[in-house]
Every structure is written in structure tokens, then in C-alpha cells.
Amino acid sequence: MNSYEETYDLVTSHVREAAILESIQELLEWDERTKMPAAGGNYRADQAAYVAGLEHRKQTDPRLGEWLTELAESPLAADQSGDTGTVIRHLRREYDKQTRKPQKLVEELTRAAVEGQQIWAAARKANNFAAFQPILEKMVDLKKQEAAALGFETTPYDPLLDDYEPGESTENIAHVLSNLRDALVPLVQAIAESGQRPDVSILERTYPADAQESFGKQAAAAICFDFTAGRLDSTDHPFCCMLGPNDVRLTTRYDEHWFSDCFFSILHEAGHGIYDQGLPAEHYGLPTGEYVSLGIHESQSRLWENQVGRSRAFWEHFFPSAQQAFPQALGDVTREAFYGAINDVRPSLIRVEADEVTYNLHILIRFELEKALLEDQLSVADLPGAWDEKYMHYLGVASPTADDGVLQDVHWSAGLFGYFPTYALGNLYSAQFFGQAQEDLGDLDAQFRRGEFSNLREWLREKIHRHGKRYSAAELAERITGKPLSHQALIQQLSVKYGELYGL
Template sequence: MSAEAAYEKLCEHARQTAVLATALNVLEWDERTQMPRAAGPYRAEQSAYLAGLIHERETDPARGDWLAELVESPLADDPHGDTGCVIRQLKRRFDKKTKLPQKLVEELTRTSSVGQTAWEKAREADDYSLFLPLLEKTIDLKRQEAEAIGYDDSPYDALLDDYEPGETTANVARVLAGLRDRLAPLVAQIAASDRAAPSEIITRHYPAEGQAAFGVQAAAAIGFDFDAGRLDVTAHPFCTGLGPRDTRLTTRYDEDKYDGGLFGILHEAGHGIYDQGMPPELFGLPTGDYVSLGIHESQSRMWENLVGRSQAFWDHFYQPLQRVFPEALADVSKEEFCFAVNESKPSLVRTESDEATYNLHVIVRFELEQALLSGDLKAADLPAAWNAKYKDLLGIEPPSDADGVLQDVHWAAGLFGYFPTYALGNLYASQFFEQAAKELGDLDAMFARGEFAPLREWLREKIHSQGQRYSAAELVERVSGEPLSPEPLMRHLTAKFGGYYGFGAE
């Protein structure tokens, strides 16, 4: 068989596998949005069966044979070219997947499905004991996964690589420790300020119907295509792709706290814009897939915070918002509203925290999940450890597990190694945004006019369309001309919060 014929076989096999993977995504989307709770046990079996079929295909010896022929062929000579990227990334994936027993893959999927249902019940009841057995089982399975894959220094390395390929626990720990050291003085300056945000504005009554309508309007304005996607309600917001022209967003609404629903929509729309910006004809291949979760998170955090919480965004959108909520906002100026949605203070819930303190929430989770995997922390002791870390890093202690250890679905879903990508996403986002401003000009002026397409198209060209041609570290340097640095994020945070809270830039 020629290299060209082997390459066609490999691509066809990968595309067909993507059909199965997106079918599993449909089941998982339905489970978290529409599925009746009693259907959970059978849904777990459906998901486990599909996951097993996907694993069979990803570890098919025929795929190994095609790859063995292709890695030495001229088609692989340029690792960043179309064919070279596909061969390199599918070889990497094949080598990793063949280390995992199919029964373990199926059991991980089954436990994740049942675990998420148990998490929802425990969160509603504010009863950690309802979730504990499933968490203990999940941790045991993730340890088995790490051992099967193998690692050099830490079992966490094997799991982190699923989300941030090529990254190490030691390097992430170093990056986050440095960021924490830079954030601590900023958070202290904010706490010492005599200025206070008019947060009462956010806790007025905002009917969910109006929140949904305005959220769709704003998401469409920044570039999410609702002809190729939709928005639904869930307990823990997420975005998922069900195919090259089918991207699902979710959010949740609190009628007595406005900012969560809107900024949740903008956040998930940022993820969706990334998915919609990848070449649809390459769906199922590495050239049509995202680089890493940290890069994916950079897109959501950019649209949520660097755009959506900016004064310029509300120069354009504040009057329309007032028309949707006249009773809540008739007596509120645009400046007051912007300060309210940019309030900074220690809080309990990661998804509702401000930009200055957000990464501290991530650090808590990063440290705890390493301890759970290593065995230094027992799952039964997790709530106490969680509360102690919040007291230490944020100066507050959760009054309940629902607002503490049960607030995130990630561990229920088996997503150990996922959390640090949120902080990396913030770093990537600020570095990309600074470079976009250098190349495009006055972004604030564009946003104030309702012009979001220039930034969106810049991101599509520089990031979305690149697929997996470059690693996250390579992509950042290629786009910005510099390796990843905390400086752009710190410049942004210092300027924003210095303006609101009355202290100067560094």
C-alpha cells in the first residue's frame, strides 16, 4: 500500500471514529440538560458501550499499521503541515490509547455517568456523603489510568496530558505559584481600598426570560452562530460539540443575581466560537481539532472578561440591557453597572468569582486533586481540606458543601487534571488579546460601536484554523512573539482594578 493510500485509510478511520464520539457527546449533552434522573443507570450503560467502541477503533491494529508506514514517509516530513500534523497527532493518540485496557475505559465512562447523577443529588441535598462512594471509586479508576499510561514524576502528569498535551505537573505548579505571588499584593490592594462596588444592583430581580433573550442577543453579536448551535439550561454550564455544524451552549439563571447567567453565556459562547471557527471539512482530524483545553479556555475567558466585562462592551450594550430590565436598571448608570459587574472580593464559588481572585480558586482545586490521586488526602477528608484551603487562600470558609466541595462537576465526571487549564487559559487570553490590540488597533473603540468581527476573525485566523499544528506553548509564541508570561494578565488586572478601586498601575 502506498503512503498516500495509507493516509486516506487513516483519515477515513479517524472521521468514522469521530461520528461515534459525537454520538457519545449527544448522550452526555442530553444527560446534563434533558434526561430524566431515573434514566441515569441505563444511560451509563449506553455511554460505556459507546466509549468501548470508540476505544476499540482508536486502538485498532490497522490504525497502528497505517501509522507505522506513515511516520517514516515524506507525508510526515513537515510536522506542522496538513498531513504531518494528522500523522503526528494520531500517532501520539494511538500510542497513549493502546496502553489503556478497554474494560477500564468502559468502567471510567460508566462511573462518570453515574457519578454526575450522584453529584447532582448530593449538591441539591447539600450532603457530601451521597457523593463520597462514587468519588472514591473514580479516584481509584483514575489511579489505574495513570499507572496504565505511565509517567515520569507524578501520576498527575499522565492525567494532565489529556487536557494540556506535553505539560507537566511541576511546570504548572511553578507557573501557578508565581501567579499566586503576583496576585496576592493586588488582592490586598483591592481589599484595602475605601471604594466599594454597588453590588446591590446585581441582586435585584432579573426575570430568567429576559436574561435568556439578552444572552442570546449578546452571544450572537460577538459571533456565535445560532444556526449551527443552541443554548439550554443545566446545573453546571458547559459547551460541547455534536458535529461540525452543531455546537451546544448551556447556562443557568438566578433571577436574583444577574451576572452569572449572562457572563456564563458569553463564556460558553467563547468556547463555541472556537469550535465554529475550526474548518468543518477537517472535523474528526487533528487539523480540525483544538490545541489544548488551556487554549480553548483562553477563548471563553477572553470573550467573557476582556470583552464582556469591559466598559467598551457596555458602551454598546447598556441601553439595550436597560430596555430588557427597566425596573431593575432604570436608576442605574452605565458606570455604576460596570463597577458592579467588576466587583472584586473573596467569594465561595469559582464560576462566580472575579478576575482578580479566580485563579486562587483554581489553585485550591489543583492542589487538592493532586493530593487525592497520590493518596496524601482521603476522599472522606476532602470537605475539611477544601474549607481549610479556602480559609488560607481567600480568607473565607464555605458554610455548606454545596457552596464548597460540591460546587464543581469535574471530579464527578472523572476530569482530574482539568482544573489548571482554567488558569492557563487566563494567561493565554491576556497575551493573545494584547497582541490582537497591537495588530488590529483600538479594540475598545470597535466594541463601543458593536464591532466584534475584527477580533473574532483575527482569532479564527491565528488560533482556531490552526487546529493541532502547534502545541499550546508553540502557538502562544507564534502568535505573540513571546513565550507565555504572567505580565499581560497582571497588566490587565492592575489597570482594570486600579481604575475601579483607586490605585495606580505598576
């Protein structure tokens, strides 16, 4: 073994230890949001901050910087998309970012995120933004400090966005979202003017929570989420996390009088989980075993939730099972009436319950607001009013209560600024990937009608999952579809589907 290989082994051993610490962080967060008693929040913040400090010291160890400097000019780095080249390239980039952040700031951000999520949950339950305002002000200030430490040329939003979409820029995101908005608005208007309204009361009948859990797990398993290497639990705000190879946790929430909330969140989180389970387990802890970006991760969840789970073909297979699971709610309902109800399009207040046509307008609102907070164009105190103004402007609705308005999302309490745009990017990528899969795999609808989803899962694993971070999100889209990221595939799919549903 030559000296470069020995150094490379030191690097991989070091970062795998950091990955263990990260997985402990994930476990602490999963427990906090699913099982931990409310009174445990203060000490959990101390635990999380301590582990975050250990992880940051590991990530910024000067020895790691020396090793990576040595490897950067070595033959192991020559092929930037090869195993060793991918690892060296991404670790060097991440090391440079982490060493710019003071450890005290990292620990403060972690502590504030734990406290913030606890305060947010209580404030949302009490419909009391004033109770949440102080911790949000603290979090915004900490994120500004983080952006300043990382450095930026144009906007403090850029370095925070980079955490989720490496190499992406705020300017490009704004451009992409504005193009999408301009194409969506006339489609939403045409649907509204069609005069057709599905009977959504079908979804508001009684759906027992235990039956929702059983049916949701049945569907998640059918689309190839492996429950021998994962589980499903309940939480206030659904999420998916990976605690390590063969340990992926899904969560959902149950409303016995709204079918879609639980079922589609299970499909959505299962899509995330399928991606996590498809990453090469032998590369866990290394860039070759990590997801590309949150936009690509979100493309997997939105693909299974929308392109598959809201399709007519999916329900031609699953509707009889749904009637068996919920005989009182669906016994007298036709499949077409149910299909129309789950694809109802109308402006709404709640992002996670929004239809796939208006969903991205919810994202645009959050992107504009958090960008304004970071650029000192909006104060936290004025956030509720600004929220309502934008909802009225973009969707024509405003919430009379904060719990269905500015307090509905957990993200800002956890310090996830720059995260929201990845949802919209995920919708765009998912449409392009699904369109290509249809070309490559033939009649996917016919396969879905037969309950066959493994071909699509294997296509995604081959094209996306197995590559880890070898390619950027933009490069991956080009490699798979031959086209750059665009709103056109999504608009085309939505226009065809909803043109048929609403007679456009």
C-alpha cells in the first residue's frame, strides 16, 4: 500500500467516525419528535449540542485538512467521479465550509434548534405566535451569523441554500421559481374557471387511525420500502431520517377525518426512505454513500407521492384494498369519485395538504419570506402579517389563526433556512425523471395496474441512488434526461392530467 492509499484510509476511517456521531444526532432528533416526553426538551438540547460539538471537532480536525490537501493532487483524485475522487472532492469542500464555522456557533445553533422545535410545537398547539417569536428571532440571528462565517458575495441566503443544494444560487432559484409560477398561474385559473368540483367530503368521512396505519404500510411496502430495514411512527410533522445502513425511520400523523393527510405523507416519506435504502450501504458515511442534494431527495418522495400515488393506474390497483380497509367510508364510493377527490385542485392554507398544482406557490411564499428575514427586509415581528399578505396575493386565502398560518411548518424552528426551495426543485426533477422512466420502461401505467412497482424502483436505484454524490444535481438531470432542469416537464404532466380531470 503506497502513502496515498494509507492517507486515504486515514481519511475514510476518520469521516466514518464522524458519521457515527451524525447518526447519534439523527437518533436524538427522531426520539425527540416521536417518543420523548415534553419535559425532556431542555436536557435533550444539551445532549444534542454536546454531540454536535463532538461531530464538528471531528469534521474540522486539522489532520483531516492536511490529509485532504495531500490527496487533492494525488492520482486518487484524478477521476473526480470515481470512488476515491468523489470522496476527496466532497470532503475537501465540506471541510472548508465547516472550518469557517466557530464551534460555539455550531453548538448554539443545535441547542436553539432543539429548544425551538419544542417551543414551536407548544406555540402551534396554543395558536400563539408571540410565544414562538423570541426563539425565532434568536434563530434568525444565529443563521445570519452562520452565513457571515461561511461568507457570501450577494446574499446571506446563498451559503445557507448551499447546505441543501450544493453549488446552487439564490438568483437561479428565484429565476426557476418565477418561470414555474408564471406557467402555474394560468393553469390554476383555468381549473378554477372550469366549474368542476370533486366531492372532497369523501375524504372527510371516518378513517380509523389503526386502519390508516395498516393500509399506509401496505402501500409503502408495495412500492418497495423495506420494513425489515425501517419502521413507521407518528409525529407532529412527518419526516424521514436515516440512522444508518438498514435503519430508516418514517413518520406520519393521523387525522381520522382526513384520509389524504396520513396516506400521502406515508407515500412521500417512503419515497425518501426508498432513496436512503438504495444508497450503497458499504459506502455509508462517505460521499459515495450519501444523497446528492435535498432537491434530488425530494424528487424521489414527490415522484412516489404524486406521479405514482395520485395516478389513476395506482388506484385501479389499490382502490379495492382501500374499500376493504375503510368499508364504512368508501363502501359506496366509486373509484373515479375517489380519484377526483384526491386530485382536487383549489387554493388552500396548509402546504402539506396542498394539491400538486398549487403546492409550489406555497413554496414560493416561504422562499420569499425567509430570504427577506435574512436580508433584513422583514422583521420576525412582522412575519405573520407578511405571511397573510402573500397568501392572499398568491392563493387568495388567509388563515384567521396562526396554527394554520405562519406556525404550520417546523422548519424555521429547527433553523432550516434555505430548505424550502428544495421542495419545488424536487417537483421539477421528479417530473423529468418520471418522464424519462416512462420512455425507458414502457407502459408504467399498465405495470401499476398490476401492482408492479419494482421496475420503477430499480430504474431509480440504477440511475440515481447507487451513484451517491458522484454527480451534482444538475449533472444528474442532464445524464438521465439529456436536458437541464426546467419547469416544462412538470407543467406538461400537470396540464395533461388536470386537463382530463377538469375538461380543459
